Amino acid sequence: MLQPVVEPVAPDLLRSLREHVHERLRRAIVAGRFRNGERLNERQLAEMLGVSTTPVKDAIRKLESEGLVRTEARRGVFVEFSARQALEMALGRAALESVMAHIAANRLTEADEHALARLIAEMEQATEHGDLEDLVALNEAYHRAIHRISGCTYLERRLDGQRMYDHAQRIALHSQADERRRGFEEHRDIHEALRARDPALAELRMRRHIVRSGKAHVRLVFGADAEGLDYDE
Known part of the structure; x- marks a missing residue:
């Protein structure tokens, strides 16, 4: 060669x-x-x-x-980018990804489980060391892995239009130590639901994670302009 x-x-x-x-x-x-x-x-x-x-x-x-x-x-x-629009984007992502997590829990193989476990271990390491660049990359790899396991290519294409928003949100939120820790704990909880092959729990935890982090980002970016916006599950 x-x-x-x-x-x-x-x-x-x-x-x-x-x-x-x-x-x-x-x-x-x-x-x-x-x-x-x-x-x-x-x-x-x-x-x-x-x-x-x-x-x-x-x-x-x-x-x-x-x-x-x-x-x-x-x-x-x-x-043309308001607090309300940002929240709507987070809600749209939550709707799609929670369904994909539900389906992934039913389709998870042993190899998939090991791959997710490796990502979780790497995310924990990056969280402890405050490595923002690696943590954001691992965060995105973790979500992509769940998308792949679900096999929902149509839903994944629907997410393509707002990946830039998701990336910017992750960079902003993960610059804060408290948010890094909370985000990791939520990813670990989603992983546990997937390992348990519990589709309803995986769906619920994914939706709550994305909605919570989306609202946190809206408050961080828009401050007082985000007041009055809310979403109750």
Whole structure:
């Protein structure tokens, strides 16, 4: 087998400038760095990002299709991301992932159980050491593993549109030690329900975990603007 004479290009570098600009603006909006209703100036954004206005315009078109900005004729582009919208996204994710956890509990194999146990052990280690980057990656791998076990490819595709929100939420929440610990405990409880092959309990724990963390993120990002928003299970 031929040995490579040059190192492979990192996957991140294969992405276009437009994709990078889109991701950065999208993540900034979801993280609350722009207020709901705030007008976006394309030239200022281009200067902040160190790019021309062309990729910024392209990114704004994508953000509009995702429902994160709106364009008003002769007025400009405005952020469209409120506390209520963020909570609705969390509720939508909770509905889908709780069903997938229910199905995964019925389909769990011994190999799946071992794979989840390894992830839980690694998550505990990352939680204890406060390794934010590793913890977020493991968190996402854990949820993806449950999606895979469920075999619900249709439901997984429905989640694709808000993965950027989920990622931004995890980064924000896991920067806090109390939230890291609580999140790990909830993931461990979900794992125990899956190991017990208890679909109703796995569904309940997954829904409660996502709703609670979603509400925590809304309070963190929107502060007083989140007051009055609630969801009772």
